[in-house]
Amino acid sequence: METRVTDWVVERLRAAGCVFAEEEAGLLRTRAAEGADLEELVRLRAAGRPLEHVVGWAEFCGLRMAVGEGAFVPRRRTEFLVSEAVAVARPGAVVLDLCCGVGALGAAVAAAVPGAELHAADIDPVALEYARVNVAPYGGRVHEGDLYGALPAGLRGRVSLLVANAPYVPTGSLGLLPAEAREYEPRTALDGGPDGLDVQRRLAAGAPDWLAPGGHLLIETSGRQSPSTASAMTAAGLAVRAVSSEEWGATVVVGTRAVD
Known part of the structure; x- marks a missing residue:
């Protein structure tokens, strides 16, 4: 037997x-x-x-x-945002990953764009310890602080690609997240405020000052929230389009600064 x-x-x-x-x-x-x-x-x-x-x-x-204890785990669906960013990138692009967490988004874009100048910023010092490791192979620089307040003045008006997987879960829906997220990931990486869009609105409002002419802002959001994400970008003066992928279960809103 x-x-x-x-x-x-x-x-x-x-x-x-x-x-x-x-x-x-x-x-x-x-x-x-x-x-x-x-x-x-x-x-x-x-x-x-x-x-x-x-x-x-x-x-x-x-x-x-x-990645490790106390840090947001990069989601596979966010690979769709990377593909959209790379599709509009040019060699030597200045890439900025805001709300970067462990820096996976910016690192993946920089890995696919020859000669990219990479910057990553977040308010969470725990996540930034991992981000420093992840962006190092691409010469990336890490900045700690609240959104654009973390950035060096020399980046203003130079960013070709601003990518962000900012928190977009409505506060009232946090309890519906899987236990792994609720118990082990930082709330600041998940909680997007009452309608989930608090951080996205701030990202959109500040983007024109930091984007180069023709530069792009790409934000991951949900299909339900994408019209509001798009409206925030339109209000900031950006030309807007939204793209979705059934395969990845992902939605990305892209805002482009006009060429002066």
């Missing part, structure tokens, strides 16, 4: 409700092979901690982005 060999890691993860237990077990074992304690890794994951926080990285646009 053939004896079934039980993988204790997979069994523990399945019991905890991990849908992709086999795949996750492989990632945890890879992390353990790098010197971490496998039993502790499994315990943390089974307790509900995001897999990316446990292993210390997230895959994004085919790149490994450093």
Whole structure:
């Protein structure tokens, strides 16, 4: 009689409700092979901690982005924003990732745009520790502060691509998020105010002063919120279009500053 060999890691993860237990077990074992304690890794994951926080990285646009406790995990749907940004980019573009979190968005754009000058900014010092690691291969510079207030004056009027995955969950809907997000990611990376658009409006209002002529502002939003996101950009004087992808389940609103 053939004896079934039980993988204790997979069994523990399945019991905890991990849908992709086999795949996750492989990632945890890879992390353990790098010197971490496998039993502790499994315990943390089974307790509900995001897999990316446990292993210390997230895959994004085919790149490994450093991430960890207390930081927002880059979402795969945001890869759609990267593709839209790269489609309008030119070599040597000045790329600014605002509300950058761990800097995955800006790093992925810079990786695909030859000679890009990359800047990333966020108000969260914990996230910026990871952002420094992620933008370093592209010569990226990190700035700490509240939106445009974090930026050096020399960037004003020079930005070719301003990309942002700003928080856009309405405050009243935060309780509907998965437990991994509610319990382990910073509220500042999720809470977009009463209608979810507080930060997006500030991004749109300030963008014309920082965009170069012909420069683009790209903001991830939801399909339901996209008309309001577009209205905020229109009010700021930008030419606006919205694009969506069923494949990625994502919506991006693009605002372009007129060429003087």
